[in-house]
Amino acid sequence: MPREATTLTVPGPAGDREVRISSPGRVVFPAVGLTKLDLARYVMEVSGAFLAANGDRPVSLQRFPGDIDGEMFFSKNPPRGAPDYVQAVTVVYPSARSHPQVVLTEPAAVVWAVQMNTVVFHPWPSRTANTDNPDQLRIDLDPQPGTGFDDAVPAALELRNVLAEAGLQAWIKTSGNRGLHVFAPIEPRWEFLDVRHAVIAAARELERRMPGRVTTAWWKEERGERVFVDFNQANRDRTMAGAYSPRALPHAPVSCPLAWEELEHVQPAQFTVLTVPDRLRTVGDPWAEFGRSPGRIDTLLQWWERDLADGLGEEPFPPDYPKMPGEPPRVQPSRARRPDPA
Numbered sequence: 237m238p239r240e241a242t243t244l245t246v247p248g249p250a251g252d253r254e255v256r257i258s259s260p261g262r263v264v265f266p267a268v269g270l271t272k273l274d275l276a277r278y279v280m281e282v283s284g285a286f287l288a289a290n291g292d293r294p295v296s297l298q299r300f301p302g303d304i305d306g307e308m309f310f311s312k313n314p315p316r317g318a319p320d321y322v323q324a325v326t327v328v329y330p331s332a333r334s335h336p337q338v339v340l341t342e343p344a345a346v347v348w349a350v351q352m353n354t355v356v357f358h359p360w361p362s363r364t365a366n367t368d369n370p371d372q373l374r375i376d377l378d379p380q381p382g383t384g385f386d387d388a389v390p391a392a393l394e395l396r397n398v399l400a401e402a403g404l405q406a407w408i409k410t411s412g413n414r415g416l417h418v419f420a421p422i423e424p425r426w427e428f429l430d431v432r433h434a435v436i437a438a439a440r441e442l443e444r445r446m447p448g449r450v451t452t453a454w455w456k457e458e459r460g461e462r463v464f465v466d467f468n469q470a471n472r473d474r475t476m477a478g479a480y481s482p483r484a485l486p487h488a489p490v491s492c493p494l495a496w497e498e499l500e501h502v503q504p505a506q507f508t509v510l511t512v513p514d515r516l517r518t519v520g521d522p523w524a525e526f527g528r529s530p531g532r533i534d535t536l537l538q539w540w541e542r543d544l545a546d547g548l549g550e551e552p553f554p555p556d557y558p559k560m561p562g563e564p565p566r567v568q569p570s571r572a573r574r575p576d577p578a
Contacts (some may be wrong), residue, residue, distance in 0.1 A: 242273065242366040245507040246280055246344040247270060253321065253344035257351050264303050267486035270509060281513040283343035286519040288514055289493070294327050294337040294367060297349055298356035304484040312337045315352065321345055325364040328559050329473050331559050339364055348546060358475035362424065369424040370431050372559075373404065374562045375438065376469045376476055379414045380451075382461030385504055388416045391442065391450050391463045391549065392499065396445065398441050402535040407526055410504040412483030412491035415463075417476055417532035421530040426537075434471040434536035436551055439465035454552045455568045468554050479523060482509050493523040 243262045246253050260273035279286060282366060297311045313336050314324045322345045324336040340357075342345050349357070361370040375395065377388045395418050396406040404420040411417055424432070439452045439520035451462040469476055475489040477483055492507035492515075507515070565572065 241388070242517065244276055244347055246278060246283075246347050246412040247561075248344050249381070250321070251344065255344050257347075259321045264300065265380070265486065265509075266303050266305065266490045267532075268488055268508075268510070270488050272350065272353075275345050275509065276511045277481070278513065279346045279350055280343060282516055283346050285481040285493075285523070286346060286357075287340065287343070288521070289523060290357060290481070291341050292339065292363050293359040294362070294364070294462060295340055295360070295478070296358040297338060297354040298358060298484065299351065299353040300355050300484065301353050304355060304486075308484070310358075311352070311354075314338050318504070318508075319344075320349060322348055323364075325367060328366045329471075330471070351443070353444050353480055355421075357478045357481040359478045360473075360475060361470075366424050368427055369528070370426070370428060370470075371422060372426040373399075373420040373422050373431055373438075373533065374413070374469055374476065375418045375435055377418065378411075378466050380413045380456075380462055380464055380465045381457045383463055385416075387449065388414070388463050389499055391446060391465075392418055393496075393542055395438065395442050395444055395465075396496065398438050398445070402533075402558070403535075404531040404533075405529060407523055408496060408499060409479055409491055409493040409495070409509055409523075410489075410502075412477055412489045412504065413485060415503065417491070419526070421527040423530045423532055426533055427429065428472040430468060430537065432535065433540040434533040435470040436467045437536045437539035437543060440466050440538060440548065452488055452551070457529040457568060457570055467551060470538075471554065471557070475556065493521065493526075495522040507569070515532045545555060 241258045244255050246255050262272045264272055299311050300308050315411040323341055325339050326334050327337050328334050361372040361374055364529045377391050379388050390502045399420050400405045407419045410413050428486050443450050443452050450463050452460045479493050481491050483489045490511040491505045553560050
């Protein structure tokens with residue numbers, strides 16, 4: 237018996253492409269009944285804004301062979317048999333290993349990724365021409381238990397001020413869950429470790445201004461009911477859901493760019509696979525001008541050096557990273573061995 241399939245005609249820079257969608261009726265989001273075909277049509281509708289934000293970058297694909305409640309895995313390198321319009325670029329991972337990674341440059345490639353059961357797209361902050369030097373500074377505002385989106389909003393607004401004082405223009409999007417992502421386009425002059433240090437400097441300055449509401453504490457036991465500024469998202473091979481990417485949550489939310497003027501008047505649950513295409517048609521893309529005036533991180537790096545001189549050192553790296561110079565011990569404070577009393 238032949239397997240169910242359909243074909244989508246996807247316009248693009250090289251003309252129309254026919255992209256086969258197998259199992260189009262398979263339900264991917266059971267709570268709202270959205271199918272694989274619905275998801276493919278969604279990415280086709282938003283492909284212009286999606287590619288402006290995520291195209292020409294290495295991207296990790298978060299794939300779900302069944303629905304979002306089932307098995308999941310990440311795919312980085314192009315699978316065998318990928319069409320020739322799906323590109324790749326060789327990147328270097330923290331282990332120093334090199335490997336090709338998927339790059340999406342046209343609408344048909346994004347629809348193909350959905351055909352490969354992708355739900356969430358995780359682009360790098362660097363472009364294919366220079367994968368070692370990010371052209372985006374990214375800061376993840378992650379509400380901890382006892383806090384939520386409404387707590388992340390004032391943190392984002394103050395972070396915008398912090399970045400402006402450092403000479404950077406901030407842009408905002410929902411994470412697709414409870415948090416917010418603050419981006420700033422930068423000149424691709426600095427490698428990942430420098431950008432990480434710039435993010436830490438901005439995070440510490442935000443924490444000084446909002447000490448009871450924001451934290452840079454890496455260990456969860458020290459964060460309390462505050463918004464965590466996740467500086468480790470700035471590391472090489474660390475990514476977050478891209479702009480206009482769906483998230484694997486029951487109501488099919490989307491990580492949605494916002495105008496700063498909207499931020500205090502919206503809730504993230506209103507931006508979904510069902511609502512965002514119409515938003516783009518009526519409101520437009522708030523990130524349409526993103527990247528036109530990239531900034532520099534010199535001031536943030538000066539703040540980093542100032543903090544080093546004041547005794548604030550390196551922060552912990554993710555557990556899968558090699559031990560890094562100046563890094564404190566990777567052991568949570570409650571389990572750290574205390575010196576024996578004299």
